[in-house]
Amino acid sequence: MPVDHYENFPVASVLLPKRLVPAVEAIYAFARSADDIADEGDALPNERLAALGAYEAALASIGRGEQQPEPMFARLAGVIAQYGLPLQPFNDLLSAFKQDVGTTSYATFALLLDYCRRSANPVGLLMLHLYGAATPGNVAESDAICSALQLINFLQDVAIDREKQRIYVPLDDMQRFGVTAAQLDPGNADARFQAMMFFEVTRARALMLAGAPLAKRLPGRIGWELRLVVQGGLRILQAIEAVQFDVFRRRPKLKARDWIVIMWRALWM
Numbered sequence: 001m002p003v004d005h006y007e008n009f010p011v012a013s014v015l016l017p018k019r020l021v022p023a024v025e026a027i028y029a030f031a032r033s034a035d036d037i038a039d040e041g042d043a044l045p046n047e048r049l050a051a052l053g054a055y056e057a058a059l060a061s062i063g064r065g066e067q068q069p070e071p072m073f074a075r076l077a078g079v080i081a082q083y084g085l086p087l088q089p090f091n092d093l094l095s096a097f098k099q100d101v102g103t104t105s106y107a108t109f110a111l112l113l114d115y116c117r118r119s120a121n122p123v124g125l126l127m128l129h130l131y132g133a134a135t136p137g138n139v140a141e142s143d144a145i146c147s148a149l150q151l152i153n154f155l156q157d158v159a160i161d162r163e164k165q166r167i168y169v170p171l172d173d174m175q176r177f178g179v180t181a182a183q184l185d186p187g188n189a190d191a192r193f194q195a196m197m198f199f200e201v202t203r204a205r206a207l208m209l210a211g212a213p214l215a216k217r218l219p220g221r222i223g224w225e226l227r228l229v230v231q232g233g234l235r236i237l238q239a240i241e242a243v244q245f246d247v248f249r250r251r252p253k254l255k256a257r258d259w260i261v262i263m264w265r266a267l268w269m
Helices: 018-039 045-063 072-083 088-102 109-119 121-130 137-154 158-163 169-175 191-211 213-217 221-240 255-267
Strands: none
Touching: 018 072, 018 088, 018 121, 045 072, 045 088, 072 169, 072 221, 088 121, 109 121, 109 137, 121 137, 137 158, 137 191, 137 213, 137 221, 158 221, 169 191, 213 255, 221 255
16 A cells, blocks of 8 residues: 555554554545545635534544445444444544644644644554554553654655745744744755754654664564664664754665665564
């Protein structure tokens, strides 16, 4: 399945046990289609919100144990019942997607982290439930990994997001370092922008490292999946640093040689 713009979902991983593939695909189809409603096409904001409201209604119907006429929701209902998945993570995702319709920037890091809590963390929580490993300690570290991944993606895509009239760097951080929104349009990666990005990269790395023990603690395939996720995120941060934080002209992305480094570092975690 394509994962080009729903970055935090491990759908294509060869490490995913075959028994879980149908469940992950059902969850992914829900999340991907809802995300597209919020971001893709030329629908008006009220139309997007109405469509996402229909998803919320379908989730409520699943919660009541009602039959689902739509195939996507019927599959999802079966997975939720089979694995005893909570509905809240799905509702959190919809909450974040609805926020995407009207919110294009975040005043503080706390507000941005709250968005990550709903847009990224539910994915990790649902995966833990599928593996039967959703203990409080595991969930806390999974949240750190997922939020870090989301923040890293924002730093990687500053230029792309600005083209969409979105800013995912906290506005108070921009003000503190003397970076203006207008500066992002021509892609001026001056000393002030570099200092701001250094601060953001350092914070995202610390959050990823705070969640990293989960990858070493969980056994089997999920542990190896998480090791690669953690090391992949850290490698992207290194790539951002390697281009002197000029993500406008050289968007950092992983190449074949990076995966050799990632696998080596995952092995030695």
